[in-house]
Structures are given as C-alpha cells and as structure tokens.
Amino acid sequence: MLSKKQARAFFLGGTLVTFLVFIGLTIYSFGTEQDQSNYGEITEQVVRGKNLWEKNNCMGCHTLLGEGAYYAPELTKVVERRGEGYIKAVLMSPVPWSPNGRKMVAYGMTDQEAQDLVAFFEWIGKIDLNGFDRVVSPLAKDKINN
Amino acid sequence: MKYKSQKVAYWFFALSMLLLVLQITYGFIMGFARIGFDNLHEFIPFNTARAVHTNLLVVWLLSGFMGAAYYIIPEEAQHELVSVKLAYVQLISLALVGVTAIVGYHFNYWEGRKFLEIPRPLDYLVVVNVLLFLALILLTLYKGKRRTTTALVLSMGLLFAALLYLPGMLPFDSQVMDSFFRWWVVHLWVEGVWELIMGGILSFLLIKLTGVDREVIEKWLYVIVGLTFLSGVLGTGHHYYYIGVNKIWLIVGGIFSALEPLAFLAMALFAVNMYRKGEKKHPNKIALYWTLGAAIVSFVGAGLLGFAHTLPQTNLYTHGTLVTAMHAHLAFWGAYGMIVLAIISYSLPQMTGRKLYESSMGRAAFWLANIGMVGMTVAFGVAGVAQVYLERKFKMDFMAVQAEISVHFVVLILCATLFTTGIIFYLIDFYRHGRPTDQALEEIA
Numbered sequence: 292m293l294s295k296k297q298a299r300a301f302f303l304g305g306t307l308v309t310f311l312v313f314i315g316l317t318i319y320s321f322g323t324e325q326d327q328s329n330y331g332e333i334t335e336q337v338v339r340g341k342n343l344w345e346k347n348n349c350m351g352c353h354t355l356l357g358e359g360a361y362y363a364p365e366l367t368k369v370v371e372r373r374g375e376g377y378i379k380a381v382l383m384s385p386v387p388w389s390p391n392g393r394k395m396v397a398y399g400m401t402d403q404e405a406q407d408l409v410a411f412f413e414w415i416g417k418i419d420l421n422g423f424d425r426v427v428s429p430l431a432k433d434k435i436n437n
Numbered sequence: 438m439k440y441k442s443q444k445v446a447y448w449f450f451a452l453s454m455l456l457l458v459l460q461i462t463y464g465f466i467m468g469f470a471r472i473g474f475d476n477l478h479e480f481i482p483f484n485t486a487r488a489v490h491t492n493l494l495v496v497w498l499l500s501g502f503m504g505a506a507y508y509i510i511p512e513e514a515q516h517e518l519v520s521v522k523l524a525y526v527q528l529i530s531l532a533l534v535g536v537t538a539i540v541g542y543h544f545n546y547w548e549g550r551k552f553l554e555i556p557r558p559l560d561y562l563v564v565v566n567v568l569l570f571l572a573l574i575l576l577t578l579y580k581g582k583r584r585t586t587t588a589l590v591l592s593m594g595l596l597f598a599a600l601l602y603l604p605g606m607l608p609f610d611s612q613v614m615d616s617f618f619r620w621w622v623v624h625l626w627v628e629g630v631w632e633l634i635m636g637g638i639l640s641f642l643l644i645k646l647t648g649v650d651r652e653v654i655e656k657w658l659y660v661i662v663g664l665t666f667l668s669g670v671l672g673t674g675h676h677y678y679y680i681g682v683n684k685i686w687l688i689v690g691g692i693f694s695a696l697e698p699l700a701f702l703a704m705a706l707f708a709v710n711m712y713r714k715g716e717k718k719h720p721n722k723i724a725l726y727w728t729l730g731a732a733i734v735s736f737v738g739a740g741l742l743g744f745a746h747t748l749p750q751t752n753l754y755t756h757g758t759l760v761t762a763m764h765a766h767l768a769f770w771g772a773y774g775m776i777v778l779a780i781i782s783y784s785l786p787q788m789t790g791r792k793l794y795e796s797s798m799g800r801a802a803f804w805l806a807n808i809g810m811v812g813m814t815v816a817f818g819v820a821g822v823a824q825v826y827l828e829r830k831f832k833m834d835f836m837a838v839q840a841e842i843s844v845h846f847v848v849l850i851l852c853a854t855l856f857t858t859g860i861i862f863y864l865i866d867f868y869r870h871g872r873p874t875d876q877a878l879e880e881i882a
Contacts, residue, residue: 295586295656302663309670309693316671320683321614328613328681338610348542348549351484356680357757358551358616360487361824362471364835365757387478391836394475396482415612421687423679426753426829 327419340411343404352395355415357427363395365427368416370409378412379405439880440511442518444873447788448528449504450781454864456497456535457774461857463490468853471839471846481543488542488554494769495552496535501777502634503531506574506595508784509641513588514581519573527569534562550615552623553605560606567599586655587644590662591637597630613681620676627769628669628697628739635731635776636662636704642728642783643708648717657711661703668696675747679756687749694747698740701772708732721786723799727779730807734775738767738814754829759842760821767814778863789870790877796869802862809856813849820845 319325349355352363359365369378382405387394400408418424466477466486475483511518518524538555541547547554555563574592578584605622609615640658644651674690708729719725742764746755755761782799786792793799820842827838 293656293660295652295659298656298659298663299586302659302666305663306666306670309667313670313673316674316685316689317617320617320677320685325683327683328611330611333610341610341612341615344612345549347545348484348488348547348554350549350551351487351554352482354757356612356616358680359757360484360551361757361759361762362467362483362487391840392473393470393836393839394478394482396478396484411612418613418681420679420681421684423753423756427757 327421329414329417332414332417334410334414336407336410337414339404340407340409340414343400343408344411347396347398356418356420357423363393366412366415367418367420367427368424370412370416375409378409382408439878440517441875441878442521442524443508443511443784443878444788444875445518445521445524445528446504446508446784447873448525449500449507450785450867452528452532453497453500453504453777454781454867456493456500457860458864459539460490460493460497461853461860463493464853465850465857468846468850472843472850485542488547489539491552492538492542492554493535496531498631498769498773498777500531501773501781502595502631502638503527503570505634505638505777505780506570506591508780508788509591509638510574510577510581510588513583513585513641514578515583516577516581519576519580523569524573527566527573530562530566530569534559534566550605550619553619557606560602564599564602567602571596571599585651586658587637587640587651590633590640590658594630594633594635594637597633598626601625601630616680617677617682620673624673624676625670627773628672629666631773632665632669632700633662635735635772636665638776638780639704639708639728639732642724642779643711643715645783646719646721646725646728647711647715648719649711649715653714654711657703657707661700661707664696664700664703668693668700672697672747675749675752678749678752691747691749695744697747698736698744701736701740705732705736720792721783721794723794723796723803724779724783726800726803727775727782730803731771731775731779734767734771734807736771738764738769738771742767742814742818754825755821758821758824758828759817760825763814763817763821766817767810770810781867785867785870788873788877790874790880791870793866793869796866798862798869799866802859802866804859805862806856806859809852809854809859812852813856816845816849816852820849 350359353359354361354365356367357365381388381395382398382400383402384397385399387397389395463486466481467483467490470483507518507524538559541556542554546556548556574595578588578592601622604618607618636658640654643649643654671689672694674686675694677686677690712729746752746760746764786794823842824838827833827841828835
C-alpha cells in the first residue's frame with residue numbers, strides 16, 4: 292500500500308513536471324512562428340482601442356474571443372458583420388443604445404475613440420481562432436449558404 | 438487546544454458573510470436585468486453588477502479562507518498567532534481595499550478584465566495585504582511546535598495563490614496574451630492552488646469530525662492535491678482552444694482537463710470513506726453536512742459539469758455561452774462556498790461556546806441553499822444549451838435568442854430566492870451564536 296512519503300513524492304513530482312511542461316508550452320506558443328494573432332499588426336491605434344475596451348469594461352456584458360459576460364453580442368468579427376458605420380453610431384450615441392430592449396451604457400465617444408475601437412475590432416477579427424470564428428460569428432455569406 | 442488568537446477568525450468570517458449577502462444582491466440585479474427589468478441601469482449597469490458579483494465572490498471566499506487559516510494554523514501548529522493586532526490590521530485593510538474597489542466599479546474605475554477588474558493601484562494594496570497575511574501565518578507555523586501536512590498544504594495553497602496573482606498584473610498590448618496570462622491567475626487559482634486550500638480545510642475538518650487517524654487522512658490529502666496539479670496545470674489549456682493561440686492546446690488542454698474530474702472524484706470518495714471509517718461521531722452534525730456536501734457537490738459542479746464542456750469538440754460550440762455560467766455556479770458553490778460555510782459551522786460553536794449543533798434552522802439552511810443552487814444550475818444549463826443550438830447551430834441573431842431563453846431566467850430567479858432563503862437561515866444561525874469569547878476557547882480541551 293502507498294505510504295505517506297510516496298504520496299508526497301507523487302504530489303511534488305507531478306506538480307513540478309507538469310508545471311515545467313506548462314511553461315515550456317507557453318514559451319513555444321508565443322514563438323514568432325506560432326503566432327496566429329498577427330502580432331506585428333498591432334498599431335498604436337489598436338492599443339488605444341484595447342485600452343478603451345478595458346477602461347469601459349465592455350467584457351462585463353459582451354464577449355470577445357468568446358470571453359465575457361454573455362449579456363450582449365459577441366464582438367469577434369463584428370466589423371465584418373455590422374460594418375464600421377453601425378459600430379461607430381453605437382459607440383457615439385448619447386443615449387443608451389437598445390435596439391432589442393436591452394440597454395447598453397451610453398458612452399458618447401468621440402469620433403477618434405470610436406475609430407480606435409473599430410481598429411481594435413478589426414485586428415481581433417483577423418486572428419486565427421482555430422475554427423471558432425466561423426461558429427461564433429457567422430458571416431452574412433455563411434447565413435446565405437445555410 | 439486553546440488558542441485565544443483563533444478569535445480573529447470570527448471577524449474574517451463575519452466580513453465574508455456580509456460580502457456574500459452583497460454578492461447575492463448583485464446577482465439578483467443581473468437576473469432581473471435579463472428578464473427586462475433593468476430599472477437600475479443608470480446607476481448599476483449590467484457590467485458593473487457583473488464585476489461586483491464576481492469580485493465579491495473572490496473576496497468573500499478569500500476572507501473565508503483567511504479566517505479558516507487564522508483558525509486552523511494556531512491549532513495545527515500549537516502556537517498562538519504571532520500578532521493578533523496585525524491580523525486585525527490586515528482584516529480592516531482587506532475590507533477597505535475591497536470596498537474601495539466595489540464602489541469604484543460604480544464609477545468606471547476598473548480594468549475591464551474578467552475577474553481581475555481591480556484597478557492597478559489597488560492591486561498593489563492587495564499584494565501588501567496578502568503579504569502581511571502570509572507573514573503572520575507562516576511565522577506562526579515556523580514558531581509552532583509541530584508542522585502538520587494539513588497546515589503545510591493549506592499554507593502552500595495560500596502562498597501560491599498570492600504568487601499567482603502576479604501574472605495578472607503584467608501589461609500586454611495584445612488581447613490574446615492578456616487573456617492567456619489572465620487564465621494563469623484565474624484557472625490556476627480555482628483549478629489549482631485554491632484546491633490546496635480546500636484540501637487543507639477539508640482534511641482539518643475530517644480529522645476533527647470523524648476521528649480517523651491523521652496519518653491516513655493526510656496521506657490521501659497528498660494523493661488528491663497531486664491529482665489536482667497533475668491534471669489542473671496543463672488543464673489550463675482548455676481556456677486556450679479558441680483565443681488565438683497554437684492548436685497544440687486543443688490536444689494538451691483536451692487530455693488533461695478531461696482528467697480534472699478525477700481529483701474531485703477522489704476528494705468526494707475520500708471524504709465519504711473517512712466519514713464511514715470514523716469511529717468518533719462528533720456532535721456537530723451541521724458541520725459534517727457542509728463538509729461532506731462540499732466534497733460531493735464540488736465533484737458534480739466542478740468535476741462533472743466541467744467535463745461536460747471541456748472537450749474541444751464540445752467547447753467549440755459552448756465557449757462564450759451560458760453553459761459556462763451553469764458550470765461556474767455549482768463549481769464555486771460546491772468547492773469553495775460550501776467549504777467556507779463548513780469551517781464556519783465547525784468553528785463558531787468552538788469560538789462562542791454556544792453549541793447549536795442540532796438547530797433545525799441550520800439543517801434547513803443546508804438543504805434550501807443546495808436545492809436552490811442546483812435549480813439555478815439547471816436553469817442556466819437549459820438556457821445555455823438552448824443558446825448553443827439556436828445561436829450557433831441555427832445561426833439565429835444573438836438578441837433573438839436572448840428573448841427565447843429569457844423564461845429560464847424567471848426560473849433562475851425563483852431558484853435563487855430559495856437559495857437566498859437558505860443563506861438567510863444560515864446567517865440567522867451565525868448571529869445566534871453570538872461573539873467569540875476567551876472562556877469558550879479555554880474550555881476546549
């Protein structure tokens with residue numbers, strides 16, 4: 292039967308080995324050759340958009356890359372789906388946007404801020420999501436094919 | 438076994454319960470918003486309610502864990518806490534930072550990163566606070582007469598939880614990397630080091646409640662936490678399937694996260710077996726309910742329901758839907774909520790001297806809260822599965838689907854009411870125990 296010492300060795304050994312493998316895989320994933328996010332295309336405008344995304348806790352209602360709060364639509368590929376004009380209208384609206392009765396906070400953004408967020412969404416839209424992008428944000432052309 | 442400094446735990450538990458009540462309140466605000474009653478939108482929009490709800494969860498559990506440590510460590514180490522005064526300083530600063538963060542969320546003062554919304558300047562205060570806590574616990578352990586496995590596992594969990602908070606503070610330009618390292622904190626907390634804390638508390642409670650030999654219990658504790666890390670560390674990969682990183686995570690995350698239920702199964706079997714084996718039957722039945730309940734419900738909530746959507750083939754459709762909320766509610770409740778309520782139920786009579794072991798209020802609290810939470814989980818599950826089919830298979834518009842599934846949120850609110858009734862009963866019992874006294878602690882021999 293297993294002794295306490297062996298049980299401890301199993302715990303410490305298992306933890307050490309899996310953690311080392313985990314760190315190894317993390318380093319591998321962020322190697323330039325493995326990049327699926329077009330890291331080089333992150334402009335200053337995209338970063339400003341990301342900061343706005345965080346500053347306003349958009350993830351507290353929406354999802355992006357499938358992460359968020361499931362209260363408002365997924366925004367991966369939103370530019371392709373809705374177009375730049377629609378997104379900017381929503382962001383710049385001085386009154387709560389509520390096309391289906393569910394209210395969004397009225398951010399009343401400036402044109403520049405809205406443009407920054409659109410740039411951020413455009414960058415997000417080009418990430419290779421291992422197939423998830425087609426499931427989560429069916430494009431107009433997919434809807435016609437269905 | 439008489440350590441007056443254990444009294445500190447009472448106030449951490451009291452803070453914990455206060456925050457739990459607030460968490461539930463914000464949950465109701467969100468539930469009502471989902472069925473169209475978002476009358477508070479102007480003051481508490483959904484994203485504020487959501488951030489407050491999840492952050493309060495973290496803080497009430499942490500406060501509960503800290504209380505548990507302040508109660509357990511002196512008894513295990515057979516040494517009074519090195520400084521009671523500093524422990525109170527830590528309590529008050531924890532409450533202040535928590536309240537500042539929560540109030541800030543109502544004024545757009547946050548970071549907007551799911552679960553880690555606390556703004557950077559407050560992050561540093563959290564770090565200082567946790568360092569003070571760890572210093573008190575580890576020094577007590579160091580000066581203590583004995584170092585038990587239970588105390589070591591608990592302290593290790595608390596120490597790693599603090600260390601793992603740091604990757605969440607790294608700044609990134611890329612949303613993908615941001616998300617990747619955010620899971621280092623969130624996943625490795627809840628499916629890793631928090632399980633050490635849970636295991637430590639569970640082991641302490643089983644030793645006290647069943648009378649089974651410490652050596653036996655602690656041996657299995659090592660096996661369980663070993664299984665947790667073996668599966669949980671690489672299991673982090675299940676958050677990396679579809680966020681824009683290499684496909685290797687589909688394989689690694691798929692295999693290892695599929696093993697994660699094993700740790701929870703082991704925990705449930707362990708708790709039930711120790712209970713059966715135990716010859717000493719401690720009179721505190723309510724504490725036993727919560728202890729065994731935590732082990733069993735965490736297996737169902739975290740283990741089984743987690744497995745239900747962890748394989749990449751399934752997760753492709755369920756990622757980013759209410760299916761996640763289904764799993765999260767029962768998992769957090771079973772694994773962490775119930776273990777905190779278990780240690781409170783065990784320690785309150787010890788600290789206050791009022792032995793309300795057989796209160797019918799206490800039993801009703803257990804059953805109502807659990808039945809309510811299972812009902813909520815089912816409501817989230819039905820809503821989530823319907824969402825997956827309508828939105829992702831039939832390509833219906835997001836808001837059209839939300840309208841279809843809103844009825845499930847009516848059920849959710851009804852079940853949440855049942856759950857809340859249970860919690861209110863628990864709190865009444867908590868209140869009836871009165872304050873901790875030196876005399877009560879001295880009498881425990």
